[in-house]
Amino acid sequence: MIRDKVVIITGASSGIGEATAKLLASKGAKVVLGARRLDKLEAIAAEIERSGGQVAFQELDVTRQSDNDALVKLAKERFGRVDVTFLNAGLMPNSNLSALKTDEWHQMVDVNIKGVLNGVAAVLPTFTEQKSGHVIATSSVAGLKAYPGGAVYGGTKWFLRDFMEVLRMESAMEGTNIRTATIYPAAINTELLGTISDQGLAGQMQGLYDKFGISPDRIADVVSFAIDTPDDTTINEFTVGPANQPW
Template sequence: MNHLEGKIVVITGASSGIGAATATALSAHGATIVAAARNQDRLDALVGEIHKAGGTAASRVTDVTDIDDVRALAEFAVGTYGTIDVLVNNAGLMLFSSWKDLAFEDWGRMIDTNIRGYLNSIHAVLPIMLEQKSGHILNMASVAGHQIGESAGVYSATKFFVRAITESMRKELGVHHGIRASTISPGVIDTGWADKVGDPAGREAAKELNNLAITSEAVADATVYALNQPANTTVNDLVISPTRQDW
């Protein structure tokens, strides 16, 4: 049975990688997509592809680190489609560096996006879900939120945070309000993130990891599985990683 038909799904970080693949996959299952990211051209291309395939989608340029911008995204979704059934909290940064590099700017960027950005999005959609007494918040986590690798201390910390708040939401919002909370924890995915690493040594390490990476579509399929469950079933944390990844 398809439980996604007609659901209104807001996806952050939707312009590329996991977000774009997830938008496409959910649309193919009958969901209506509200795609959010900072790149208008990529959002337009994504919405165009969804429409071409017979789906329904709209987009809004959004910076998840700006609470007013995220509130406006939620208002846009409700104004366009009437409600929000699902939030896929996906916008994120993974920047590698050693502690000795003192990569303070990279630390701040990850904290702003991976922590504050997730909280901003939850804050914006939760009142809607509480009022309708239903909803599903899926936070994109990482295997780095299960164990810590070299040069990934701050990134791992942000993903441990994501897992912690999701489990808290599951116990509070799920048990008492019927609002489900899930995480997907991907392993190494080739989404072009390696090119965003500012530290040269970290960038090389990231490119090495990409040699064994799986695709964004594989993570999108896992996301569809987690979201396409009956209301009495919650996928708490689904880990998906390359077969040859040894951590």
């Protein structure tokens, strides 16, 4: 059931996070939004409230543990509990390794990997204590298939597969009833390509997305489906993409 569930969403200021926030709020969830761009969050929250939804938001840099902790605190203060955390913030500055864009490599590790670790660390004590919770993370098809230009991005997304599976296993063994879902999207039309600084690769990727890209609403539907599944059931992985995208 979605109604009245308290759902934290990171990377909620655009793309998949924004679409998910709006959909879940329209289905009666209480959504708690985090991202760095406060003005965007403010506008999204205002739209949700205008439609009768319940929402809280706060500036969040997932690379800072204290920001992640503060978002959980906000959820509890405003809505009394946390039921789901959707760890979705990420960036994809693809480039060939030979370009040595090492700052971008480290940024991807900090946001796509450490951001998820911080988000899980922030919510796990609550989920363990209440013996329930749902951790949903956005990986990528780049976490399932290797491609040139995506060594580091793919590596960060590949990490999630292992991490989320072990989280699922340990939660089952410890009897904490924490459910997990990892989503592997292909080409989804969002602001993600804006993070690619290599102009050649950015152009190639744009061409691919222009040809195949689908709406982030499709991923929001999957998150909604995962949350709506009965509490005794985990659907651990979803690979989702355009029906006509061959790779």
